[in-house]
Amino acid sequence: MxxxxxxxxxxxxxxxxKALDSIDLNLGKNKLIGLIGRNGAGKTxxxxxxxxxxxxxxxxxxxxxxxxxxxxxxxxxITFIDEEIQYDESLSLNDILSLGKVFYRxxxxxxxxxxxxxxxxxGKKKYKKLSRGMKTQFNIIMGLSCRTPLTLMDEPTLxxxxxxxxxxxxxxxxxxxxxxxxxxxxxxxxxxxxNMLEEMVLIHDGRIVFHKSIEELQGYGIILNGKKxxxxxxIKNRNVxxxxxxxxxxxxxxxxxxxxxxxxxxxxxxxxxxxxxIEDIYIWLTNNGKAGGFDDFK
Amino acid sequence: MILSNIEMxxxxxxxxxELLASKKxxxxxxxxxxxxxxxxxxxxxxxxxxxxxxSNNGGMLxxxxxVTCITMLIYSILLPFDKSLKTKFIFPINRKIYTIGxxxxxxxNTFILLx
Numbered sequence: 001m002x003x004x005x006x007x008x009x010x011x012x013x014x015x016x017x018k019a020l021d022s023i024d025l026n027l028g029k030n031k032l033i034g035l036i037g038r039n040g041a042g043k044t045x046x047x048x049x050x051x052x053x054x055x056x057x058x059x060x061x062x063x064x065x066x067x068x069x070x071x072x073x074x075x076x077x078i079t080f081i082d083e084e085i086q087y088d089e090s091l092s093l094n095d096i097l098s099l100g101k102v103f104y105r106x107x108x109x110x111x112x113x114x115x116x117x118x119x120x121x122x123g124k125k126k127y128k129k130l131s132r133g134m135k136t137q138f139n140i141i142m143g144l145s146c147r148t149p150l151t152l153m154d155e156p157t158l159x160x161x162x163x164x165x166x167x168x169x170x171x172x173x174x175x176x177x178x179x180x181x182x183x184x185x186x187x188x189x190x191x192x193x194x195n196m197l198e199e200m201v202l203i204h205d206g207r208i209v210f211h212k213s214i215e216e217l218q219g220y221g222i223i224l225n226g227k228k229x230x231x232x233x234x235i236k237n238r239n240v241x242x243x244x245x246x247x248x249x250x251x252x253x254x255x256x257x258x259x260x261x262x263x264x265x266x267x268x269x270x271x272x273x274x275x276x277x278i279e280d281i282y283i284w285l286t287n288n289g290k291a292g293g294f295d296d297f298k
Numbered sequence: 299m300i301l302s303n304i305e306m307x308x309x310x311x312x313x314x315x316e317l318l319a320s321k322k323x324x325x326x327x328x329x330x331x332x333x334x335x336x337x338x339x340x341x342x343x344x345x346x347x348x349x350x351x352x353s354n355n356g357g358m359l360x361x362x363x364x365v366t367c368i369t370m371l372i373y374s375i376l377l378p379f380d381k382s383l384k385t386k387f388i389f390p391i392n393r394k395i396y397t398i399g400x401x402x403x404x405x406x407n408t409f410i411l412l413x
Contacts, residue, residue, distance in 0.1 A: 053387070075390035076304050085388055088319045095318050103311040103389045 004029050004150055004182045005050055009059035012045050012206075019045040021206035022059065027184070027199075029149075032176055034193050035186040037203040038286050043186040044082065046203060047152045050184075051080035063150065076105070081143035082154035083136070089128035093121060093138060097145075104146045112145035115171070119164075132159045140168060144175055153185045157192075165189075169196060190279040200278070204286045214278075221281045222256045225249060226271030234266070241276075241284030253284050308391050312399035313406075315389065320407050327410075330368055 005027040012020040019042045027033060037043045048054045049061055052068035052075050061068065068074040087096050093116065101107045116123055119137045121130075130138060136159045143151055157165045173196050176183060187193050200217055202209040212220070221241060224231050231250040235243075242253035253276055258266075266273055276284075301309065391399070 070392045072302075072304050072308055072390060072392045072395065075392065076308065078390070087388060088315065090319050090322050091315075099311055099315050099318070099389060102314055103308065105307070 002028055004064060006062045007059070008061075010049065010056055010061050011058045012042075012049060012054060013057040018206050020049065020056075023203075023206075023208055025201065025208055025211060027182065027201075029182060030180040031182055032173075032196060032198045033182070033184045034190075034197040034200045035184055035203065036188075036190060036200060036282055037186075041203045041286070042206040043203055044154050045206075047080065047082070047154050047184065047186060050150075051075075051078050051152050053080070076103075077148050078150045078152065079104075079143050079146040079148045080152045080154070081139050081156055083158050085139055087127045087138075087142075090126065092124055092126050093130075094123040096127060096138075096142070097123070100142055100145060104148065106147035108145050108147050111175075112141055115141040115144070133161070133164070136160055137164065137168075144172070147179060148181070150182045151184070153183070155187055156185060157187065157189065165192060169193075172196070190282055191277075194278050202282060202285060209285050217278050217281065219256055219275070220278075221253055221276030221284070222258070223274045223276050223280070224252045224254065224266065224271050225274070226266070226269060230269045230271060234262075234271070241281070242287070253280060305395060308389075308395045309399055309402075311389055312391050312395055313403055316399065316403040317406065320403070323407065324410065334364070 003026040005025070007023045007025045010020055010023040010025075011018065021042075023046070035043050035046065045054065049056060050063055050068060052063075052071060055069045063074050064077055066074050068078070091099075097109070097112055097116070100112065101109055119134075119141070121134060121138060121141075127135070127138070136157070140153075140156055143153060143156070157168055160168065169192065172183070185193065185197075194214065197214055199211065199213050201211045210217075224234070226249065228245065228248055228250040231252050235252050235254055239255035239257075240252060241255070242251075244251045256276075258273075263273070387396075
């Protein structure tokens with residue numbers, strides 16, 4: 001079984017909103033995957049459905065070859081961490097860690113203790129006494145120490161400062177190399193995640209826009225900058241993500257499928273070509289038809 | 299076997315988490331008991347000069363029954379709070395374990411509070 005998660009026409013409808021719309025997606029084993037999308041795109045709903053918290057309205061989802069909802073065989077192999085997670089407020093951190101040991105077969109106490117000490121958390125302190133950032137740190141510690149084959153993290157670094165976020169990414173990547181498993185992380189901070197991920201899934205309005213490897217994405221889009229007429233005529237029949245006019249020049253973001261002739265033509269006409277970042281592509285593909293940006297928005 | 303290994307692990311964890319979270323309730327229960335003990339002692343001290351010992355008419359049993367009712371009531375009110383319910387499913391449990399676990403912890407907690 002190479003796919004850990006397999007979705008077939010997965011749909012989740014809340015009262016009046018389709019949060020997930022006929023999703024077909026397969027996610028492989030031992031991969032570090034980024035789930036990106038704008039607010040309300042359906043990321044959290046997707047992760048919660050994978051984690052067995054939500055039941056699909058229609059279509060199917062299988063995790064480890066089985067339906068996750070209310071299925072303990074599946075749930076015992078999944079960890080889900082998000083900002084809403086609240087451990088029992090009356091428990092101390094040591095109490096919660098001891099529960100992790102009971103609940104999870106592969107719980108790594110040594111690693112958990114090391115992380116607790118590293119982040120200067122006091123194990124005797126009650127969970128309710130922690131600040132928001134400390135709660136986030138503790139949730140991450142729990143998520144990593146479970147050592148479940150599938151770890152889902154929804155905006156795991158929310159509320160953490162830059163230094164701690166970097167520490168977290170370093171620990172995450174090192175731990176992932178030592179203990180390979182499937183990690184799915186949703187985040188808005190694309191630039192921070194980009195270098196550590198293997199695959200990326202873009203979800204928009206409940207639909208999957210793309211599921212590609214990072215290598216593919218890094219060469220997916222290009223930015224052309226040149227004379228308005230030249231660029232305009234060149235991009236006429238191409239997949240254009242974004243255009244922006246600056247006086248006599250036009251900047252256009254397009255899909256990178258240029259031939260040698262195209263490159264020669266652009267060079268001859270003094271059109272600058274640069275690689276689009278994944279963040280650019282993400283913004284372009286989720287702009288809801290506002291290709292010209294705010295300036296061209298009527 | 300009624301419960302698989304995974305279910306047993308989950309049930310064990312759930313009961314432990316409930317008992318750890320019930321520490322506060324034990325304190326409330328103990329406080330009520332101490333309060334009742336003091337109250338019944340005061341009543342007893344008042345009754346003796348009047349020549350009516352409550353131990354003669356099963357007064358202590360009545361007090362004990364009262365304590366049980368109060369503690370069970372408190373426990374059953376505290377248990378299904380929405381806020382506390384949200385914390386239950388962080389760890390891997392399903393509805394079956396939740397039901398069995400709640401029944402066991404309810405019995406255990408009531409027993410502990412009775413003691």
